[in-house]
């Protein structure tokens with residue numbers, strides 16, 4: 478960590494989720510947060526983010542510094558203790574590890590990846606063997622109903638764990654300590670942050686929902702959770718997808734998947750989704766509607782690669798993967 482006590486943070490991907498975690502880190506001035514905004518630098522710089530949060534109130538959040546690029550973030554010689562990557566994971570279209578190169582300073586920089594899916598760490602571990610890589614899973618109820626306006630519910634939860642720490646090329650105890658200080662700031666500011674031993678188990682657990690409801694919402698032509706669960710065959714498909722994720726995840730991590738918020742099985746996930754007062758439009762469905770690229774590589778393809786390596790047959794995921802990719806090809810090619 479840098480010699481003065483303020484933690485220096487660079488955050489990429491300041492969408493709905495990124496802006497809440499940035500704000501909760503900056504609050505109280507224990508961390509200085511620089512946010513990279515490519516497309517809308519001037520708006521964020523002049524107006525900040527308008528946030529309406531049930532948990533933290535109404536606020537216009539101005540990051541300590543807003544920059545157009547990672548190059549600009551380091552042009553004054555700032556050395557960042559943490560780089561937080563909150564972008565959508567689209568490895569077929571962009572390699573986010575390449576983008577942060579100018580700001581990574583060997584073992585002085587810890588990289589925190591708050592992204593969905595499986596295998597997102599690999600490109601970073603390969604490119605930055607000296608740097609601690611932290612894999613994080615977020616549970617947060619946040620959306621951006623219009624540009625720059627962010628609506629947040631009552632929770633922001635983050636689970637994080639160091640990746641591949643067995644063959645770490647850095648002082649693990651020192652990294653642990655600085656990770657605990659970041660986690661402490663989030664906790665002090667109302668975002669529940671927990672450091673866990675085996676983060677991969679939690680990645681797979683989140684995938685139980687993400688690889689099923691998200692993907693079926695798209696291949697069904699655009700159904701929300703209530704519509705999907707109202708149809709017995711569609712519900713059966715979701716259950717079968719969830720069962721496959723449990724099977725692959727448990728084989729890959731060598732442990733049962735953890736239980737979070739009472740969800741310990743496909744049926745429990747389905748029941749808690751059924752109990753939602755309002756139907757959920759999964760994020761992949763929103764991408765589909767907006768004709769944006771979808772996260773199928775990290776939500777389906779990489780889990781399927783793991784399944785193949787372990788000799789596990791996952792026919793439902795294979796079918797849904799093939800269909801999601803074809804649907805996306807259809808609209809991405811016509812967009813050009």
Ligand SMILES: *[C@@H]1O[C@H](CO)[C@@H](O)[C@H](O)[C@H]1NC(C)=O
Pocket residue numbers: 568569774778802
């Ligand atoms: C994305 O990249 C992976 C790995 O190279 C490849 O297997 C997959 O087919 C690609 N996906 C698409 C939609 O092109």
Ligand SMILES: *[C@@H]1O[C@H](CO)[C@@H](O)[C@H](O)[C@H]1NC(C)=O
Pocket residue numbers: 492516517520521525526621623624625626
């Ligand atoms: C910044 O750009 C992103 C992506 O285009 C958009 O979703 C977001 O609303 C913009 N933020 C502000 C504060 O305008």
Ligand SMILES: *[C@@H]1O[C@H](CO)[C@@H](O)[C@H](O)[C@H]1NC(C)=O
Pocket residue numbers: 478584585646647648649651652
């Ligand atoms: C970084 O590497 C240097 C040289 O190998 C070592 O002395 C130092 O303890 C390391 N720092 C951390 C935080 O790992």
Ligand SMILES: *[C@@H]1O[C@H](CO)[C@@H](O)[C@H](O)[C@H]1NC(C)=O
Pocket residue numbers: 649650653672673674
């Ligand atoms: C780092 O923290 C984890 C979890 O808090 C703990 O299990 C591990 O032993 C720590 N490692 C070191 C070297 O302190």
Ligand SMILES: *[C@@H]1O[C@H](CO)[C@@H](O)[C@H](O)[C@H]1NC(C)=O
Pocket residue numbers: 593617683686687691759760761772
């Ligand atoms: C993943 O699932 C969570 C619920 O567990 C949902 O809130 C989120 O929108 C999903 N995200 C993606 C990218 O699938």
Ligand SMILES: *[C@@H]1O[C@H](CO)[C@@H](O)[C@H](O)[C@H]1NC(C)=O
Pocket residue numbers: 697698699700701704705707
């Ligand atoms: C979703 O499901 C319902 C059945 O509940 C169906 O009538 C509807 O057309 C489906 N598709 C869309 C895009 O809503």
